[in-house]
Amino acid sequence: xxxxxxxxxxxxxxxxxxxxxxxxxxxxxxxxxxxxxxxxxxxxxxxxxxxxxxxxxxxxxxxxxxxxxxxxxxxxxxxxxxxxxxxxxxxxxxxxxxxxxxxxxxxxxxxxxxxxxxxxxxxxxxxxxxxxxxxxxxxxxxxxxxxxxxxxxxxxxxxxxxxxxxxxxxxxxxxxxxxxxxxxxxxxxxxxxxxxxxxxxxxxxx
Numbered sequence: 001x002x003x004x005x006x007x008x009x010x011x012x013x014x015x016x017x018x019x020x021x022x023x024x025x026x027x028x029x030x031x032x033x034x035x036x037x038x039x040x041x042x043x044x045x046x047x048x049x050x051x052x053x054x055x056x057x058x059x060x061x062x063x064x065x066x067x068x069x070x071x072x073x074x075x076x077x078x079x080x081x082x083x084x085x086x087x088x089x090x091x092x093x094x095x096x097x098x099x100x101x102x103x104x105x106x107x108x109x110x111x112x113x114x115x116x117x118x119x120x121x122x123x124x125x126x127x128x129x130x131x132x133x134x135x136x137x138x139x140x141x142x143x144x145x146x147x148x149x150x151x152x153x154x155x156x157x158x159x160x161x162x163x164x165x166x167x168x169x170x171x172x173x174x175x176x177x178x179x180x181x182x183x184x185x186x187x188x189x190x191x192x193x194x195x196x197x198x199x200x201x202x203x204x205x206x
């Protein structure tokens with residue numbers, strides 16, 4: 001009992017100035033914590049993305065890839081993956097790289113349950129086919145998207161579409177004839193918990 005009393009009596013008491021400093025320290029730490037939390041949300045949960053590239057060339061009248069970056073397409077996406085090192089930006093979808101690096105692809109955000117992308121043109125065209133260079137064209141084949149729907153976009157409405165249920169091709173070509181097309185919209189179904197990864201989308205037409 002005597003030893004316990006000595007321990008209790010020897011416990012230091014928080015000094016008056018330190019007691020006054022503690023609330024101010026706590027008040028300073030709370031905003032910092034909220035800022036870090038918000039930054040984490042910004043990185044992991046992005047709002048839908050949209051960007052219009054500057055036009056460098058006008059599409060020719062013959063059959064060509066209307067999604068080429070220098071034709072000035074608009075690219076939209078439900079989300080994209082970004083961490084402290086890698087940014088799998090949607091604009092990689094139209095960069096035209098024949099031998100892309102692993103980072104040079106679009107990847108949906110980890111928590112995006114319904115990933116989608118759109119590529120829009122500046123004028124109406126006649127769409128003939130869509131080519132998707134999936135993750136398997138550069139990475140492991142199991143990362144290639146299996147199920148998705150490609151929809152032709154016309155002025156103010158959806159045009160014809162094609163449903164893909166069991167794709168196994170790393171570079172998949174889909175015939176989709178559509179008059180008066182303004183672009184394409186692609187809805188993906190995730191392979192389990194995997195993010196959707198696409199290196200390039202080509203939209204061939206006149």
